[in-house]
Structures are given as structure tokens and as C-alpha cells.
Amino acid sequence: MDVTGEEELGPIRLKSLKNKVFTVPKNDRFGMCRSVRGFEKLNRIGEGTYGIVYRARDTKSDEIVALKKVRMDKEKDGIPISSLREITLLLRLRHPNIVELKEVVVGSHLESLFLVMSYCEQDLASLLENIQTPFSEAQVKCIILQLLRGLRYLHHNFIIHRDLKVSNLLMTDKGCVKIADFGLARRYGVPQQPMTPRVVTLWYRAPELLLGSKTQTTALDMWAVGCILAELLAHKPLLPGTSEIQQLDLIVQLLGTPNETIWPGFSDLPLIGQYSLRKQPYNNLKNKFTWLSEAGHRLLNLLFMYNPQRRASAKDCLESSYFKEKPLPCEPDLMPTFPHHRNKRAASQAESHSKRSKV
Structure with missing residues (x-):
């Protein structure tokens, strides 16, 4: 995969260039990329190697979603290859037992990228x-x-x-x-x-x-x-x-x-x-x-x-x-229902990885 050029991703196109350009042209499925300002972050529910995940509310539809911020702090050449792969795959996958990527949204900076996923409690x-x-x-x-x-x-x-x-x-x-x-x-x-x-x-x-x-x-x-x-x-x-x-x-x-x-x-x-x-x-x-x-x-x-x-x-x-x-x-x-433990985590607790996440 060439991450210095243009990556064809079916219904959207991403660019991962030295100057971190991210573009999503108009298309039948997503239209123009929305701003993350259309989502109200409610609380942090997880953090992994590749990004931070928030529980958020879509202010347009009132739907609760998972908002995954793509980690860019160590990137010099644009969107991380792991995120390109994740977007590429999830756009094509539709199955009840696979998390759904609803759309891709951007923040105030071109290098600020979020994945809007279906929310699981x-x-x-x-x-x-x-x-x-x-x-x-x-x-x-x-x-x-x-x-x-x-x-x-x-x-x-x-x-x-x-x-x-x-x-x-x-x-x-x-x-x-x-x-x-x-x-x-x-x-x-x-x-x-x-x-x-x-x-x-x-x-x-x-x-x-x-x-x-x-x-x-x-x-x-x-x-x-x-x-x-x-x-x-x-x-x-x-x-x-x-x-x-x-x-x-x-x-x-x-x-x-x-x-x-x-x-x-x-x-x-x-x-x-x-x-x-x-x-x-x-x-x-x-x-x-x-x-x-x-x-x-x-x-x-x-x-x-x-x-x-x-x-x-x-x-x-x-x-x-x-x-x-x-x-x-x-x-x-x-299946029994349980308290929403992820939503009760304090920010300081969410920043520390559990043993299960360590390699």
C-alpha cells in the first residue's frame, strides 16, 4: 500500500501526504465530510494504540455513537497506515457481529480525523x-x-x-x-x-x-x-x-x-x-x-x-x-444486562491501559 499517494477506498478517497491533506469528495454514500462539531462528546470510553474513543451524541439525529479520534501525534507523513486500513476495511464490511463504521468526520485541523462507529454499551x-x-x-x-x-x-x-x-x-x-x-x-x-x-x-x-x-x-x-x-x-x-x-x-x-x-x-x-x-x-x-x-x-x-x-x-x-x-x-x-462500566471510568483511569491491552 502506497501511503504517499492516493488511497482508493471505494465510496471515499483519502490522501495521506507530507502536508497531511485529507479530502473526501462528494459521493452518494457520505456526501461531504461532516465536522466533528456536529457531535457532543459525553465521556471517554477507551484508548488504544491507534486512537481515543468517546461516547458521543450526534446533534443532528440525537443518536449515541462511538467517536474514535485517530491518533496523529507521532505521524509525520499524514494519516497512519493502520487508520487507512481500518477505514478501507470497515467501509466494505456489513455484518451484525462486526462494528459498523457510519461515517468519517474531521476536526478544525486537516490532520484531525474521527471515525463515527456504532455504539456498544x-x-x-x-x-x-x-x-x-x-x-x-x-x-x-x-x-x-x-x-x-x-x-x-x-x-x-x-x-x-x-x-x-x-x-x-x-x-x-x-x-x-x-x-x-x-x-x-x-x-x-x-x-x-x-x-x-x-x-x-x-x-x-x-x-x-x-x-x-x-x-x-x-x-x-x-x-x-x-x-x-x-x-x-x-x-x-x-x-x-x-x-x-x-x-x-x-x-x-x-x-x-x-x-x-x-x-x-x-x-x-x-x-x-x-x-x-x-x-x-x-x-x-x-x-x-x-x-x-x-x-x-x-x-x-x-x-x-x-x-x-x-x-x-x-x-x-x-x-x-x-x-x-x-x-x-x-x-x-x-443475555443479562450490566451497569455501563465504560461510562463510569474517570478520565485518569481511561488513560491507563489494562493488562489485557499490553503486548
Whole structure:
């Protein structure tokens, strides 16, 4: 992608130039770009690597939206590439389980850019930290099914999210789960192009990424799904490593030591020579989730296959018998409602990242 020229984005065009010009010509979908002054900021609800997010009111329609300010403070050459990618993708994506980009608005300066997104009352990270009673297994199944439906749509459209984690999963008061934060998302195709392996927050990062693979497929999203499912079932993060070395060690402790038999090409991965993996011959998932059904264990094992080519796809998972056995997934509109923890955060608290957001 050439960020020094013009980026074709379907219904809008952006320029990312040395002098930070941003233009949106008239078009059938958005017309001229509106000013951010048409929105009343109500409170700050989050901050990530790529921008600050506010809860805001559209003064024209009175609708409550999420207003994401694109972070420009470290940019010298215009709009960040991550934001260009996010806008490019979200303009084309329409699915109930993917956050909706409604429009792009600008501030008083040309380099001031905001994304107007559909508003969700909760993010799963905040819920997990604040709810008194953990999600039931029926509720966990409801959440994961919606995540899988959103991913099936993304992967069908040749998009890898590359940063799935509980803080990037939003939920409305009606129980609808939406995948958010597409700053690291990429299109993929054949032949596959090399991509940087330093993506996906550490706790959710697949072993092939930790070992330096530059070939990335939808399998890395599916590993993250396994981590999220396990976290919701166990009521705590499954693999909370503090470094890449420890992260690999935690994976080996849980799943056993990988080898060429179960993972062809394992010994040729770029960083394999930098690690001395412990010898651990056993898969300990059953010991970790002693109460889980056979179908549940089977699903987790398919998501945690070392060999990316054998890891379950979103489509495979949606057909899993785990979702057809009791307790059956509850319907989204029967999910409980919770206090709006994101709206209660003080500004000082919102500025500090939780552990879940750290790489």
C-alpha cells in the first residue's frame, strides 16, 4: 500500500501526504465530510494504540455513537497506515457481529480525523473485570457463536483481524457481540505475502507468530478464539505471559512440546533456534477444564492445534457438537444486562491501559 499517494477506498478517497491533506469528495454514500462539531462528546470510553474513543451524541439525529479520534501525534507523513486500513476495511464490511463504521468526520485541523462507529454499551474486558457472577456456559456459548459468525464473514472475505482479544469484543445491551478495532487487520490472498509477526496481543498470540512465521492465515485468529473461549470458561486469562519466552513456555506447559510429527515445518521456523523449549509430552487441557464435556474439549483441541493448517476454521467451529448439547447457547436478547462500566471510568483511569491491552 502506497501511503504517499492516493488511497482508493471505494465510496471515499483519502490522501495521506507530507502536508497531511485529507479530502473526501462528494459521493452518494457520505456526501461531504461532516465536522466533528456536529457531535457532543459525553465521556471517554477507551484508548488504544491507534486512537481515543468517546461516547458521543450526534446533534443532528440525537443518536449515541462511538467517536474514535485517530491518533496523529507521532505521524509525520499524514494519516497512519493502520487508520487507512481500518477505514478501507470497515467501509466494505456489513455484518451484525462486526462494528459498523457510519461515517468519517474531521476536526478544525486537516490532520484531525474521527471515525463515527456504532455504539456498544460494553466491552468484554470491562465486563470480566467487573461482573459479580461469571458468565454461565450457556452465555459463553452465545458470545462465542457470535464471534465465530463474525469471523466466518471476515475470513470468507479474505480478511484476518490479527488482534482478537476480549477488549476488542464489544457487546450491546441487547446481547449482540461485535468485533472491533481493525487497525491491524489485513487482506490476504494467494500467493501469500509476508507480514510482520509482531501482531496480536501477547496472551492471544499463536505459536507460529511467536516463532517468527511471516506466513499468516486465518488460523492465527482461530488460536485467539481458543484463548477467548478458554478465558470465558475459566473466568481468567488462559495464557497470561509477560514475555514471548514465557508465553511459549506457558503454551508448551498446556499443550505439550511441538515436534515435526504434529507440526511439519516446525523446526524450520525463523526463531526456533532462539528458544530451548521444555520437554513436556502431555496435553493438559483436560486437567485444566475437568468439568468440560468431551465436545468442549474436542473444540478447544481443534482451536489449539500447533499445525496452523489443521486448526479449525470458523465454519468448522460453528458446526461443533459443543454448541448443540446442553446447556444450549442462550439467545442474545436473553443475555443479562450490566451497569455501563465504560461510562463510569474517570478520565485518569481511561488513560491507563489494562493488562489485557499490553503486548
